[in-house]
Amino acid sequence: MSDAILEYSLTEVAAGIRKREFSSEEVTRNCLEKIEELQPKLNCFISVYREEAIKAAKDADKATASGDELGSLHGVPLAHKDMFYRRGFISTGGSKIQREFRPSYTATVLHKLDAAGAIHVGGLNMSEFASGPAGQNEHFGDCRNPWNIECAPGGSSSGSGAAVAARLVYGALGSDTGGSVRIPSALCGLVGIKGTQGRVSRRGGMPLSFSLDCFGPLARTALDCARLFYTIAGEDKKDPTAGKEPVPDYEAMCSKEVKGVCIGIDPTFGGIKPSDEVSEMITRTIKQYESLGAKIIEISLPDQDELNALSNVITRSEAATIHRKWLKEKRDDYSPQVRRRIEIGLGISATRYLEALSLRSHHLQLYNNAAFSSCDVVLLPTVGEAAPTLSEIDVGDSDELPQMLRRLTGYTRPINYYGLPSINVPGGFSSTGLPLGFQIIGRPYHEGQLFQMAAAFQHITDYHKKSPALSGT
């Protein structure tokens, strides 16, 4: 089997397996060979479940042959950020502290993917404890961006971005507390969604911030992402924070035209200026949506820096609560940057934390008035620049750290504070050939409209069809 099959999208490969054009075993072995070939360059896997994946693929082929009812992901190889618990399998959370941690139960999102027939081929590299938008990892080595291996893939779901972009698997799960699905999606040229707070069960995923954590998929196309998101979304009797709202057919939304949809644009981008290339990409994107019949209106978004601060107050306080014991007993087992980012939460007062939580409704209402009273969705950059080099973001716990965090999460973190759904869409390339992305933000539980917008854009562009040549090798 040639590399051509690796270029198939998730939905295409699922259809091919179902029609027996090729077997799940062939597809899975193909992925495993590619992983073996590229892992030394990209370092996007923490563990590969080779034997288990081949066995699962053979079982999938037997089910196909016997005419069993097949799930929507039947026989499709996926891999996930190494923080989703699978009973008996190590789940490191990208950390030294959890390097040997074997959970006693399986995450709900993995149960749902299993039920749909997906093949789990391994655990993906990530920022330590999902804390870090650049994606570095001192304990397992830095994951690299397949578009240029001198560059960062973005984090914290770094391996998820790199592995899907490099065509090693057809989709991956990540987690997003301040942009960790959308940032690697933007920097690696993928579609990645963070749903409404509560849309996806969090049970069995390593926590960072229980108020802001969201789990979501990264894939090459809007349609692929829609299928993955549909599979994992919805109620979970074991997670009371998971919303009970019915899950609509997101794939159907991917064929709906966007004529008449009103897109809100803030010309100042909430006060954070992107690079010229990103700014030009947004201008092009607006024109492309206009050509599809969407209406564009100007809106004025609230100051993003204040919202970033409130979001940080919540994330740091909750992360410090989760990590307090280890920070005291295993302080040296954290990398300095991650320890610094978590430890500041110990200095935040309870009243400051509760104020930040209490202000969420107030700010969400303001956002609603500013945006959704006059438009359906909001369009913003995801990251204000193309992927930085690994050396540029190697700031450790120095004074440059806050500035680096603002550069990468300035547009994404406020959306977690609002609890709103947001999807990254590949919007073009920089002059150096690196992907650029924009995000579309919608009202609560209107993820379907985000898939509609993303798919319509991909119908008239081909950015998502380009493969990285693994330059910089």
Add this chain to the structure above:
Amino acid sequence: MKQEKKTTYDSNFMELLFARLHGHSVNEADAEGLSKMLEPINRLAEQASNGLNFDDEPADFLRVMNEMTNTGYNNTDE
């Protein structure tokens, strides 16, 4: 004489806070770094707290989310 404005989270305070409240020590460099990172967050959060009303509480967030779910501009999807 003009008095210099003190920051909330200077490094001495950080050292003391960690020792007293959390029972572990941070060195001077860490205390300084933590102070520099926390100070602007706290300042901006303080600024934002002006918007807080007497009867606001965290659960209001869910109420606004629910209201927004079924209202909006075109309400074109789903």
